Amino acid sequence: MALINDNYLKLKAGYLFPEIGRRVRAFAEANPQAKVIRLGIGDVTRPLPPAILKAFHEAVDDLAKVETFAGYGPEQGYDWLIDTIIRESYNPLGVQLKTTEMFISDGSKCDCANILDIFALDNKVAIGDPVYPVYNDTNVMIGRTGEADDKGYYKGIVYMPCTEANRFIPALPSEKVDIIYLCFPNNPTGAVATKAELAKWVDYALANDAIILFDAAYEAFITDPAIPHSIYQIEGAKKCAIEFRSFSKTAGFTGVRCGLVVVPEELTGKTATGEPYSFNKLWLRRQTTKFNGASYPVQKAAAAVYSEEGWRQTSEIIEYYMENARIIRQGLASAGLAVYGGVNAPYIWLKTPGGMSSWDFFDKLLTECNVVGTPGSGFGPSGEGYFRLSAFGNRDNVEEAVERIKINLR
Numbered sequence: 001m002a003l004i005n006d007n008y009l010k011l012k013a014g015y016l017f018p019e020i021g022r023r024v025r026a027f028a029e030a031n032p033q034a035k036v037i038r039l040g041i042g043d044v045t046r047p048l049p050p051a052i053l054k055a056f057h058e059a060v061d062d063l064a065k066v067e068t069f070a071g072y073g074p075e076q077g078y079d080w081l082i083d084t085i086i087r088e089s090y091n092p093l094g095v096q097l098k099t100t101e102m103f104i105s106d107g108s109k110c111d112c113a114n115i116l117d118i119f120a121l122d123n124k125v126a127i128g129d130p131v132y133p134v135y136n137d138t139n140v141m142i143g144r145t146g147e148a149d150d151k152g153y154y155k156g157i158v159y160m161p162c163t164e165a166n167r168f169i170p171a172l173p174s175e176k177v178d179i180i181y182l183c184f185p186n187n188p189t190g191a192v193a194t195k196a197e198l199a200k201w202v203d204y205a206l207a208n209d210a211i212i213l214f215d216a217a218y219e220a221f222i223t224d225p226a227i228p229h230s231i232y233q234i235e236g237a238k239k240c241a242i243e244f245r246s247f248s249k250t251a252g253f254t255g256v257r258c259g260l261v262v263v264p265e266e267l268t269g270k271t272a273t274g275e276p277y278s279f280n281k282l283w284l285r286r287q288t289t290k291f292n293g294a295s296y297p298v299q300k301a302a303a304a305v306y307s308e309e310g311w312r313q314t315s316e317i318i319e320y321y322m323e324n325a326r327i328i329r330q331g332l333a334s335a336g337l338a339v340y341g342g343v344n345a346p347y348i349w350l351k352t353p354g355g356m357s358s359w360d361f362f363d364k365l366l367t368e369c370n371v372v373g374t375p376g377s378g379f380g381p382s383g384e385g386y387f388r389l390s391a392f393g394n395r396d397n398v399e400e401a402v403e404r405i406k407i408n409l410r
């Protein structure tokens, strides 16, 4: 009989979102008249802007004609998309990249998971707590960890608590680690890192021969010019960091699927015999073997994000979400809650009132305000006592939800 990958059995059953769904359904069935507003989701709600849709349609039409038909493209993405992203999105930050250093994909979740293919299992990994669950669970699946303890911490992973005390920016790990996951602007806490804070991590990585896996899925939501959008804005980062970006939240591509990874050519690891070796070469080999590229129309649509019209329309949607974030943040703060995030990030991370548990606050909000959010404890033990609200809803719902919460807490 074929043996299974036993590492999967170490995973805690997908608990958070199924449990939220179960409680919301039970409430809605018992209270059919209640208008439930969902601010728990991490999915966008605005449709694709017209300029992007037009490019997407035209690319589909290209497929209908012999002269313009496109079959397999380069596994690592079309040069015209890569060069556009570098020119429009990295060069303005003062970051120069070569075409060969960027790899287009069908989204960032898979990239964050697949990147583990090019690292030995012996590496020590550090992860934030609370965290985007993908970083943790993919390390469990690949066999880098032991079992989880009662709190949900897996043996072998170094967890870096992100708390009110450190303003949700983790401290450097006290033990030596080889791979560090960082995500700024952060999901779920909405925290952003300054240049000085990122420089501290880059210096640590350079001093310890560690690699930073930098998830910049929310960089487009940064409005403060002092906050870096890319880890490569920090001196030395090309020697120690891989960066992930996604079109999902930036341009409403959660259903369209497009992301990218930057693996600089300077970035090296060590072979078993101690020789330096290029991670860029490994990732190219991995992608050309296991991936056949994002689809042609999707890459055309992604390139249109950077056209003048495309970017104007995209920015308007980002501003719409960020106005939602402001409304949530200010409304809840005026109701006396301690709120974090929501500035330069589309998530609001609030401290539950009176030391209530995350799930108790979830039930209170659902039953008394008919508003759904996400319990912070679902993102890791240090999320207990916190709660995440997303700014991706529509404006009327956001305003009504905030009013209901304000009245309830008064």
Ligand SMILES: *Cc1c(COP(=O)(O)O)cnc(C)c1O
Pocket: 042, 106, 107, 108, 109, 110, 132, 183, 187, 215, 217, 245, 246, 247, 248, 249, 254, 258, 259
């Ligand atoms: C949404 C999200 C992504 C992007 O995922 P896609 O697969 O590109 O849709 C990546 N990282 C974090 C932290 C996210 O919240």
